[in-house]
Amino acid sequence: MSLYAGFDCSTQSLSVIVIDVTRRTIVFQDSLSFEHPFVSSADTGVVHASPRMWASAMDEMLSRLAANIDRSSLEAISGAAQQHGSVYCGPGPEDLTRETSPIWMDSSTGRECAEIEQALGGPQAVAQLTGSRACPRFSGPQIRKFCREEPDAYARTERIHLVSSFLASLLIGGHAPIDHADGSGMSLMNIRTGEWAPAALEATAPGLHAKLPSLVPSASLIGTLSRARQRTFGLPAAQIAAWSGDNPSSMVGTGLIREGQLAVSLGTSDTIFGPMRVPAVSGDGTGHVFGSPLGEFMGITVFRNGSLARERVRDAFGLGWGEVEDALSRTPAGNNGAMMLPWFEPEITPGVTAASPVRLGLEGAAPARHIRALIEGQMMAMKRHSAWMRVAPVSILATGGASANRSILQVMAEVFGVPVEVVDNTGSAALGAALRAWQAHRRLPWPEVIGSFTAAVSGSRIVPVAENVRTYRALQNRYTALEAGALGG
């Protein structure tokens, strides 16, 4: 028996999955929710969380894991964590110089983003260098703000970690490196070389290079479980593989390893992501190129008006999900020209700062046509704003709550012109971490690693109807013009 463990320290909870690669099964999984996951201030946009909370949750989970598996068979451990959060340490990873960490939900660094972009020649220059423009949730701007507001504590800081490398550090009992995938969410790494970008470091904070861990490929073994934690938990000297971000890890845990495979997560917000061989950069700054745990790149674009907008339109007409299905099956692809830009809340992609939904040709229209206009609008936005990845889609794996709705997936399949299948991605970041630990330890080919553990829900495949694919292709320009007009106005 050979066991591999994967952690996921997400915003709300910490989970673990242990796989037995000999029998190709999950032998243990568990999760604990944080009582107070973060503290936020609506006025300032500051959102911080406690590194000690993450650390003690990981230790609690190590003890549960130790009580439930054949410990001597544990070969390697890896993990995933919420991306972008920064942790400030002294000489050792347990010596914090700042009690709390700004996390990805923190939007208080607008000033720092603007300063960094200006110093580096504008948003496009930052995107070309690092894979994304300087975003408020990214770590570099967080570090700049800390240095400005608390210069003494910044000076005392010897290492700045991401959530992922902080937890990996605790496991090895010394400062761990940052992997290329999570490192690309900092506005500090050269996306092409995988090294710190000197100009970006300089634009961020003085003396930063000496405070950053080294960068390593995600598939690196970075040490063994520390003696102290071996003793405390009765665990063996398991290998520790580099930790990564939750999105990159989830890509592996969902089984996406080839360019052209895309995942669409239909959740509170909608997300489209997938592997990329070449780091093309998003022209309007809404998409991000991250490093990939597979060693190349991944693209990701986030839409804020996902389920939020679907519920809004559904509730406006007092419908249930069954009636939404029905509405989509009773209306034709293309909706006889009616369209909607569902910006019920400020939108991330494209950047829209105030709620401002747009309806075209829907005056006096039946609820069913509103529903279709919404879903088609969401899918056409996704198609348009993932084109920057320059990836020709071959298939889509759909996840998240709304993926239970087959008519929505039919529209998705036809707008993109490819088959759609559903995957259950509960725990995909933790599973991805366990798979990455196995791959790093045994240096196996990726298809073998994902083959036995990830699969689409059987019978979920939806095939596009060719005539509808042609209808949407013809409509895409019209959609683009509507969006451009709305943004211009």
Ligand code: XUL
């Ligand atoms: C990605 C992002 C979030 C966090 C959530 O850029 O900010 O998805 O990783 O955990």
